[in-house]
Amino acid sequence: MDSPAGLAGLRACGGTNSSNSNDREALNDRKFLPYDVVAREDISPTAFVLTVRLSSGTKATQKLTRSRMNDAWAHGLWSVEVKQPQLQIARDYTPLPEVYATHTESAGESDDDTTLRLFVRVVPGGEVTKYLSRKTVGSTIELRGPHPSFDVVARLGDKSDKSRALVENEPKKMIILAGGTGVATALQAVDAALRASPTVSISLLWANRQANDCYGLNAGPLPAELNPVVRDIRALQALYGSHRLQVQTFVDAERTFITEAHVRKAIGGSDRKNSWFTSWRKGEPEAGKTPEASGADGSCIYHSQKKLTQMHADPLRNRHDGKAACSCAEGKNLVLVSGPDGFIEAWAGPKAWQAGKERQGPVGGILGQILNQDPQTLSKWQVLKL
Ligand SMILES: Cc1cc2nc3c(=O)[nH]c(=O)nc-3n(C[C@H](O)[C@H](O)[C@H](O)COP(=O)(O)OP(=O)(O)OC[C@H]3O[C@@H](n4cnc5c(N)ncnc54)[C@H](O)[C@@H]3O)c2cc1C
The missing domain is CATH 2.40.30.10 (Translation factors)
Structure with a gap:
């Protein structure tokens, strides 16, 4: 934020x-x-x-x-x-x-x-x-x-309301690092993405200062006893399946923190053998894949990495004209970082001010270190600082 x-x-x-x-x-x-x-x-x-x-x-x-x-x-x-x-x-x-x-x-x-x-x-x-x-x-x-702010569904690959095929044919991942009230933006993204496509899966890593901020998320009390945010997360899991919305919570007071290992694991997913992460660890590109093979168009407002650094928000899409907003062959997996400035800077580097607006700026921080080491990774993932 x-x-x-x-x-x-x-x-x-x-x-x-x-x-x-x-x-x-x-x-x-x-x-x-x-x-x-x-x-x-x-x-x-x-x-x-x-x-x-x-x-x-x-x-x-x-x-x-x-x-x-x-x-x-x-x-x-x-x-x-x-x-x-x-x-x-x-x-x-x-x-x-x-x-x-x-x-x-x-x-x-x-x-x-x-x-x-x-x-x-x-x-x-x-x-x-x-x-x-x-x-x-x-x-x-x-x-x-x-x-x-940003149109996460377009960035995942959806071109218009009338053409959902892209997202539906291609499993996409979204990882959200949320600090405190940054979870409100996280829940907007979760709701939009899970509503848009049955093939998007999400890993939400939510850090809080105190345990009662996220109390009851993983088990236990009846919904009536839960705080409204935890209740919403459980309702989203009930609606879309907890396999599609995996949530881990971290509490400063209990000295549990989101670590680089958590993020690497979430990006790598369960099929580590075939993931970009394995290739990155071995220092090899994935077979048959080049950054161009991802199909991202360098002029696309949603999928050009260079353009993203200059952006403040995405334009509203005309939801009814059926026209494709981009011509990229596929969308991107997303890492969203939402929380206080220090949280965003540590994970993704600072935003940049330009022409009176706060822009995304280059990806730095821990995510920058993870993603920039492999062009294949960069071609498939985008980081949004929210
Ligand atoms: C797009 C966007 C969405 C936002 N959504 C939410 C939301 O859903 N819920 C929410 O609570 N806030 C949200 N915020 C933050 C919110 O806009 C305010 O900045 C925040 O509530 C503090 O406002 P204030 O006037 O009380 O504090 P100010 O008077 O602006 O600040 C007082 C002092 O507190 C410090 N401070 C302010 N905010 C924080 C912080 N988060 N962590 C640590 N120190 C801080 C400041 O540096 C300053 O020293 C959002 C911000 C943006 C840009």
Whole structure:
């Protein structure tokens, strides 16, 4: 995640020039709109999930909000900004995927449901998180968005809504290294990828400070006793199969940490004999494979490694025209790194500022060491710093 005090977290709080009042009063990326807090679930003294809904508006603005949320969910990764009105500052938060629709009967199903769930951790001295920590059911907060981030499904190989064949024919892997609330972005990616294709499998490595942040993930308590994030992960596993969403948790307080060995194992997968990892260990390229054989087009916005270093986010795809967004022969496996700046830097190197936007920059850190040693590996995997 970006530096909270960085420019990405401090977009100007302005209005919209649009003449269309529905447009202005439905969720939009220019004007902040009031949302009611309709539920609050505390995970620990410093972490909680707020469930919010558009405060007012006509049926038309609610439907338009819902339609914009649907576009954002179709895109995959996205965030909204929350404004602290006294200080006139805003910060980004990542809506948790609508897995709650599997826990409740009504939510997420109607065409005017504007519900969003935000997972927030209070940071010491943090202005917006302090403000949000005081919010209870009946409070109002102001939101704008959606702000699209990366389109993980396109990067895995999907070309359009009408042509899912690419992803379905080619098993793809996604490895996610998540630190703390970085799990919100991880869950967006999990939901988007598993929904898109039955042949994507995911390994989520989730690091937390305290055990109760991820308590009950691997066994034990009934869903009602679980915190909302753990409950969502279990619901996703129930929906798609725990073989497709493997989760390992690590707890600082218990001195368990994600290590390079965990990541190598996740990338190498179970069939070590035929994996790129074995080739890399032997210092040999995989038989018959060259970087070009992966089919990645150097000009493709989704699959060119060079282009990725310059990118801030992926454009929204036109989900209905059926046109291929890229002409690469195949997609990429993905390593997603989502968490505080220090976490991202250690695993994947720092992001880079350019022309007022935070770009991906080259892959460094531990993943850089792993991946850059073998061109075959680089041709098949992409790292996204989130
Ligand atoms: C795209 C995006 C999505 C995000 N999604 C979420 C989300 O779903 N949930 C969530 O809780 N946060 C999320 N964040 C981070 C969030 O935007 C804020 O930066 C964070 O909540 C702190 O805001 P603040 O105003 O309370 O702290 P600030 O007033 O900005 O910072 C106060 C102090 O705390 C330090 N600090 C701030 N954040 C952290 C941190 N994470 N770890 C360690 N020190 C920190 C700062 O360096 C500073 O010294 C996201 C950020 C981005 C860019």
